Amino acid sequence: xxxxxxxxxxxxxxxxxxxxxxxxxxxxxxxxxxxxxxxxxxxxxxxxxxxxxxxxxxxxxxxxxxxxxxxxxxxxxxxxxxxxxxxxxxxxxxxxxxxxxxxxxxxxxxxxxxxxxxxxxxxxxxxxxxxxxxxxxxxxxxxxxxxxxxxxxxxxxxxxxxxxxxxxxxxxxxxxxxxxxxxxxxxxxxxxxxxxxxxxxxxxxxxxxxxxxxxxxxxxxxxxxxxxxxxxxxxxxxxxxxxxxxxxxxxxxxxxxxxxxxxxxxxxxxxxxxxxxxxxxxxxxxxxxxxxxxxxxxxxxxxxxxxxxxxxxxxxxxxxxxxxxxxxxxxxxxxxxxxxxxxxxxxxxxxxxxxxxxxxxxxxxxxxxxxxxxxxxxxxxxxxxxxxxxxxxxxxxxxxxxxxxxxxxxxxxxxxxxxxxxxxxxxxxxxxxxxxxxxxxxxxxxxxxxxxxxxxxxxxxxxxxxxxxxxxxxxxxxxxxxxxxxxxxxxxxxxxxxxxxxxxxxxxxxxxxxxxxxxxxxxxxxxxxxxxxxxxxxxxxxxxxxxxxxxxxxxxx
Numbered sequence: 001x002x003x004x005x006x007x008x009x010x011x012x013x014x015x016x017x018x019x020x021x022x023x024x025x026x027x028x029x030x031x032x033x034x035x036x037x038x039x040x041x042x043x044x045x046x047x048x049x050x051x052x053x054x055x056x057x058x059x060x061x062x063x064x065x066x067x068x069x070x071x072x073x074x075x076x077x078x079x080x081x082x083x084x085x086x087x088x089x090x091x092x093x094x095x096x097x098x099x100x101x102x103x104x105x106x107x108x109x110x111x112x113x114x115x116x117x118x119x120x121x122x123x124x125x126x127x128x129x130x131x132x133x134x135x136x137x138x139x140x141x142x143x144x145x146x147x148x149x150x151x152x153x154x155x156x157x158x159x160x161x162x163x164x165x166x167x168x169x170x171x172x173x174x175x176x177x178x179x180x181x182x183x184x185x186x187x188x189x190x191x192x193x194x195x196x197x198x199x200x201x202x203x204x205x206x207x208x209x210x211x212x213x214x215x216x217x218x219x220x221x222x223x224x225x226x227x228x229x230x231x232x233x234x235x236x237x238x239x240x241x242x243x244x245x246x247x248x249x250x251x252x253x254x255x256x257x258x259x260x261x262x263x264x265x266x267x268x269x270x271x272x273x274x275x276x277x278x279x280x281x282x283x284x285x286x287x288x289x290x291x292x293x294x295x296x297x298x299x300x301x302x303x304x305x306x307x308x309x310x311x312x313x314x315x316x317x318x319x320x321x322x323x324x325x326x327x328x329x330x331x332x333x334x335x336x337x338x339x340x341x342x343x344x345x346x347x348x349x350x351x352x353x354x355x356x357x358x359x360x361x362x363x364x365x366x367x368x369x370x371x372x373x374x375x376x377x378x379x380x381x382x383x384x385x386x387x388x389x390x391x392x393x394x395x396x397x398x399x400x401x402x403x404x405x406x407x408x409x410x411x412x413x414x415x416x417x418x419x420x421x422x423x424x425x426x427x428x429x430x431x432x433x434x435x436x437x438x439x440x441x442x443x444x445x446x447x448x449x450x451x452x453x454x455x456x457x458x459x460x461x462x463x464x465x466x467x468x469x470x471x472x473x474x475x476x477x478x479x480x481x482x483x484x485x486x487x488x489x490x491x492x493x494x495x496x497x498x499x500x501x502x503x504x505x506x507x508x509x510x511x512x513x514x515x516x517x518x519x520x521x522x523x524x525x526x527x528x529x530x531x532x533x534x535x536x537x538x539x540x541x542x543x544x545x546x547x548x549x550x551x552x553x554x555x556x557x
């Protein structure tokens with residue numbers, strides 16, 4: 001039996017108690033010396049997440065304690081202490097899907113996503129991995145030799161994991177995908193984060209299916225795990241379903257997979273986890289998370305009902321996650337895990353240069369915009385970048401406008417060409433093409449041959465010279481090119497900067513990926529507790545209803 005006690009009582013400690021239910025059959029027992037009535041002490045009590053938090057009323061004043069215990073009470077007795085309500089202990093490991101933790105051997109349902117060009121660096125992956133937090137290395141855009149070095153270094157530092165490597169879709173250069181997959185299979189990289197895919201390719205299917213087999217109990221064993229980052233239902237559907245029969249047939253004919261693996265592939269989905277990517281940095285469709293996540297969860301449930309997978313696919317989120325509030329919101333919407341991106345780029349372990357990190361640490365939510373992507377320039381695909389402190393977004397957009405308006409470099413008016421040479425390229429167009437042709441002659445001679453007889457393609461490749469180098473300049477810290485830095489960034493960066501303003505984390509050189517992960521997850525747990533009390537009727541002052549970064553994490557893991 002429960003009753004509703006209505007008390008309207010505001011005190012100096014900032015607690016306002018009104019109309020909530022509690023059990024008449026329970027009372028709090030403990031020492032009154034443990035009850036705190038002061039504002040600062042109340043927040044400290046709420047922050048002791050691994051203990052229950054009791055809200056009691058003593059002599060007309062509302063206080064909080066972590067000590068004591070609940071006991072059956074006498075309904076007719078007049079108690080000195082009135083139990084108003086309480087919240088149970090909470091552990092960070094309770095957020096998300098527990099299967100995610102056991103599947104990857106991690107302690108949090110928290111992942112850092114890949115940022116291409118090694119921005120999500122070996123240092124980042126190793127630092128997080130040593131704390132049992134999953135991180136994905138930014139392999140996109142790197143040469144096979146550079147990627148091989150990263151694999152060896154990370155595997156040496158984390159022989160038992162956890163770690164992941166990015167496999168980015170390269171529609172114009174499928175050989176790049178294949179070389180990455182070959183390296184992942186050679187070195188037994190067991191977790192891949194697949195991103196920017198518009199459709200399944202033989203390469204991602206090859207990686208997935210080549211890891212299938214049967215264990216000692218004759219059950220399907222999936223050695224090669226796939227976390228697919230998507231933002232559209234039609235792409236999610238492909239990863240939620242088994243591999244297409246036509247691609248399996250092709251791989252069989254090439255001798256890349258066995259008959260058994262092809263048979264098993266029809267019984268497992270293409271991905272173990274789907275990361276719903278909302279308004280993120282880099283490649284993004286700018287989708288609102290509150291609309292996209294429920295849609296993909298519903299789609300997962302439909303496909304699960306159709307295929308009856310032994311282990312249902314987990315749905316996580318990325319894009320816009322940069323504060324405890326956004327993390328908690330994602331978990332409350334049903335996310336199995338959260339993935340951060342932009343905010344990690346400003347950390348000391350990031351592969352970005354110091355100038356880029358400082359710009360990111362100053363960014364606000366409105367300081368981002370869409371710009372043409374180098375890897376899918378001709379298709380008109382865009383990515384989200386930082387516009388504060390750089391001219392890259394405007395200059396790259398101008399290149400795309402010229403590409404659409406003209407069929408060759410020669411058709412572009414002379415005045416426009418001269419402007420490109422002086423302001424954007426800082427080289428003559430002939431010099432840019434010479435460098436581009438030299439690169440392609442080694443990396444992709446077939447494309448070079450096509451470009452010689454295709455003026456439109458030649459123009460695209462000249463423009464992509466600038467787009468490709470601008471992101472490398474941002475990583476290497478190219479002097480004199482600061483205004484041309486291409487810095488992938490989403491609005492989460494501005495949200496994070498707002499949250500940490502005035503704290504030690506406002507300075508980029510104080511930002512460490514493990515610390516930020518702990519702060520966000522600890523903050524989410526604290527805010528969950530506050531919201532739990534709020535739903536029950538406790539109105540807390542702003543002083544302790546918000547979580548702000550502190551030097552050391554207040555929750556022992």
